[in-house]
Amino acid sequence: MDEMQGAVDQAAAAAKARFEAMARKALERGERDRELAARVQAMTATATSRRKEVTVTVDHGGRVTDMRISDQGVELSAQELSRVVLETIRQAGQEVGKSVGEAVRESWGDESPETARTLSSYDVFGAPSGGDSGDSSGNDGRLPWNIGRRP
Numbered sequence: 670m671d672e673m674q675g676a677v678d679q680a681a682a683a684a685k686a687r688f689e690a691m692a693r694k695a696l697e698r699g700e701r702d703r704e705l706a707a708r709v710q711a712m713t714a715t716a717t718s719r720r721k722e723v724t725v726t727v728d729h730g731g732r733v734t735d736m737r738i739s740d741q742g743v744e745l746s747a748q749e750l751s752r753v754v755l756e757t758i759r760q761a762g763q764e765v766g767k768s769v770g771e772a773v774r775e776s777w778g779d780e781s782p783e784t785a786r787t788l789s790s791y792d793v794f795g796a797p798s799g800g801d802s803g804d805s806s807g808n809d810g811r812l813p814w815n816i817g818r819r820p
Contacts, residue, residue, distance in 0.1 A: 705776045712772075714764035718742075718757045725754070727761040729769060731791075766791045 712729040722742030726735040742750055770788055777784045 701776055705772060708772050709769055712765055712768050714761045714768065716757050716760035716764060718753045718760075722750070723753050723757045725757045725761045727758065727765055729765055731758075731762040731765065733758060733761075 709729050713726055713734065715724060715726040715735075717724045720741060722739055722745060724735075724737045724739075725733055728734050736754070738750070738754075742753065745753065769791055773784050773787050777787075
């Protein structure tokens with residue numbers, strides 16, 4: 670009977686140790702995720718149009734938080750200025766998307782389903798303008814801005 674009780678106690682101790690290890694990992698992951706969320710919330714990106722007519726800053730969600738139109742911008746037609754503003758907003762969005770992607774991949778890894786879901790939610794600005802991004806990774810381009818590409 671003592672032998673049986675010893676085996677039961679041993680199994681219970683092993684189960685308790687596994688549970689405690691799982692709980693520790695969950696707490697560590699929760700802390701890492703809180704840190705990631707704070708980093709992402711603080712991210713912004715600023716882009717300036719090619720001829721410096723417009724400078725735009727966006728937050729982590731792509732919302733415009735600042736816009737400056739230079740004297741060169743004021744001289745553009747309304748239609749051209751609108752085009753330049755939108756293009757510059759997209760550029761800034763692409764940049765903040767790259768930053769978010771790098772942080773997410775650093776925290777969760779490339780293979781994590783959470784990484785894929787998070788990055789796909791940032792796929793609102795499209796691929797960077799200027800044609801082919803030179804992505805030879807086999808990436809089908811569905812990841813936002815081809816962020817985190819590794820040569």
